[in-house]
Structure formats: structure tokens, C-alpha cells
Amino acid sequence: MVAILSREQLQASAPSVFAASPWERMSGRYRMVPTIDVVDMLGEQGFRPVRALQGRTRIPGKGDFTRHLIRFRHDDHIGPLAVGQELPELVLTNSHDGTAAYQFMAGVFRLVCSNGLTVQSADFGSISIRHSGGADFRERVIDATYQVIDQAPRSMAAIEGWKGISLTRPQQLAMASAAHEIRPNDAIKPAFLLTARRNEDYTDAEGNRDLWTTANVLQENLVQGGLRGRASTGRRVTTRPIKGVAEDIRTNRALWRLTEEMAKLA
Known part of the structure; x- marks a missing residue:
């Protein structure tokens, strides 16, 4: 069974996910939506974090705001898996230092080697949501999530063909x-x-x-x-x-x- 990251594990792997304010050099036009808030939004839709990664920086004081990546798996794919099985994942990246918007991508996890590829097909790449805030931010996040997930059957079909x-x-x-x-x-x-x-x-x-x-x-x-x-x-x-x-x-x-x-x- 896949290990869902606890809040403590998520913070240990990518502390910038929990940033409550943007990097001090950001302009007043930047609208802060903490990544952990998006994690909670996705959790309400049944998506659980299973892996997290954070980038590095040499700039003092910027480490808690750098780009981070979280891979999510839906509750439908959390149970025991067969060796060699592939599963669709949702990949989210963001930063709070102005270097990246919220970006949603499709991913594929291969159980046999516990690795994950990120899908980049000719007709589907990623969906970005800018840090502009707004009352419809939650709606845009959920919409982007399901647009990505809707691509999963095509990705899985491609994999079966490649086999x-x-x-x-x-x-x-x-x-x-x-x-x-x-x-x-x-x-x-x-x-x-x-x-x-x-x-x-x-x-x-x-x-x-x-x-x-x-x-x-x-x-x-x-x-x-x-x-x-x-x-x-x-x-x-x-x-x-x-x-x-x-x-x-x-x-x-x-x-x-x-x-x-x-x-x-x-």
C-alpha cells in the first residue's frame, strides 16, 4: 500500500509548501495562496500527497519560498498494487518567490521501480494558474485538477501500446x-x-x-x-x-x- 505523506513528512521534504507569506522581495501585486491550502483543497477531492521535493537556493533567506513539487494519488489508487502496475498521478509545482505559478501536470507511477514520469504529450502539457488570487481561485484549482486527470486514460493507453x-x-x-x-x-x-x-x-x-x-x-x-x-x-x-x-x-x-x-x- 502506498504511503500517504503526513503533514510532518510533507514539511520535512518540502518546507516551502507551508510558507504563510511570500518571499520579502515580491511586489505588492503578488497574491499569496499558500501551497498547503491547495493541498487541502485537493484532499477534499480525494487526492493525497505521496511524494514531495523542494528546490535549492544559494540566496540567504529564500529557502522557505523556493520551488517545490508534490505528486498526488487519488483515493481510488491508494490500495494494494500489483507488481509492474502503472497508476496515474497528479503533479503540482509552485513557488512563493516569483519564479513559478501553480502548475498542474499529469504523472504516471510505475510500481516495479517506484519511479514516476511526468507526461508531456503532443496535445497535452500542463495547466498554470497565476498568483492573482480572486474569489474563483478554488474553482480554477479544481477545474485544472480534473482537466489533468481526464488525460489519464490516454496516457495509460499509450503505455500499454509501448509495452x-x-x-x-x-x-x-x-x-x-x-x-x-x-x-x-x-x-x-x-x-x-x-x-x-x-x-x-x-x-x-x-x-x-x-x-x-x-x-x-x-x-x-x-x-x-x-x-x-x-x-x-x-x-x-x-x-x-x-x-x-x-x-x-x-x-x-x-x-x-x-x-x-x-x-x-x-
Whole structure:
């Protein structure tokens, strides 16, 4: 069963979610709606926070207002899950330092590796709500939420199609080369990104692997890091995990688009 984040866990992971006022350098036009208020609004609709992440800053005093990300799952998908199952998620990002509006995106969680991609299809990206306040703010939040969730069946259908597309080793290498460009690192070769971390993600006897599994192996290696390589100086290095909100979103959405394009080619 998925672990729903308590308020204490949410605050430990992303304290800026609980900011009660904007960063001191914000102008008077900024209308403050604390993220925790939106979390509560979504909770009334059955959406529970299951993961949170906060960005970093080098500016003194700005840490409690930086960009943050929360992934939500609906009550309908909170129960026990089957290994390998995928579930739709709602992804929310915001900041209270003027760098981002409220942004709602679709996400997909894969149980086998406990990772989550962010959907970025050709006809659906995200919905933004500016920090302008207003009596209809709650209505706009709920409307944006269900617009995102309405896209879930199409995303899940795409995934089922990708599971049926088998990639040869050369095709996997081509996809890994494109993924390597998303987060370039001269210390590792693109082929390193195809390293499976569990039996379920291994290739078959002929070296083939389906498109969806390939995408998730690439995603896990890019996002979680931990790959060992050698820098141009000869020094051994280990790739770092993604910890920033903006980079997390950029990488995951780029991988989704790459998988869509690979499906067309394959």
C-alpha cells in the first residue's frame, strides 16, 4: 500500500509548501495562496500527497519560498498494487518567490521501480494558474485538477501500446543516445543508461526489451544517478541524482516525448 505523506513528512521534504507569506522581495501585486491550502483543497477531492521535493537556493533567506513539487494519488489508487502496475498521478509545482505559478501536470507511477514520469504529450502539457488570487481561485484549482486527470486514460493507453513494442539492442542504443543528450555527461557512455537495476527490466535472450521498460530504465538511471564512469581527466566519478524541481520536471517530460517519438519510429 502506498504511503500517504503526513503533514510532518510533507514539511520535512518540502518546507516551502507551508510558507504563510511570500518571499520579502515580491511586489505588492503578488497574491499569496499558500501551497498547503491547495493541498487541502485537493484532499477534499480525494487526492493525497505521496511524494514531495523542494528546490535549492544559494540566496540567504529564500529557502522557505523556493520551488517545490508534490505528486498526488487519488483515493481510488491508494490500495494494494500489483507488481509492474502503472497508476496515474497528479503533479503540482509552485513557488512563493516569483519564479513559478501553480502548475498542474499529469504523472504516471510505475510500481516495479517506484519511479514516476511526468507526461508531456503532443496535445497535452500542463495547466498554470497565476498568483492573482480572486474569489474563483478554488474553482480554477479544481477545474485544472480534473482537466489533468481526464488525460489519464490516454496516457495509460499509450503505455500499454509501448509495452507491445519490442526494441532491438541497436534501437535501445539509439534511444539511450538521445536520452544522454537530455543530461549530457562525458564521464559515461549512452549505453550505461541501459543498465537494468532489477530482474524485471532485463533484456530477453536476444537482447530485446520493450519500449516502456526501456524508457523506465533510462529514467531511473538519469534521475537517480549512481552510474560509475571516468572523467576526461581519468578520475573515476559517480553520476549524481537529480534533486532540483525544475530539472526533475524537464528530464521526465523530455523522456516522455522521446518515448513518444521512438514509438513512431519503431
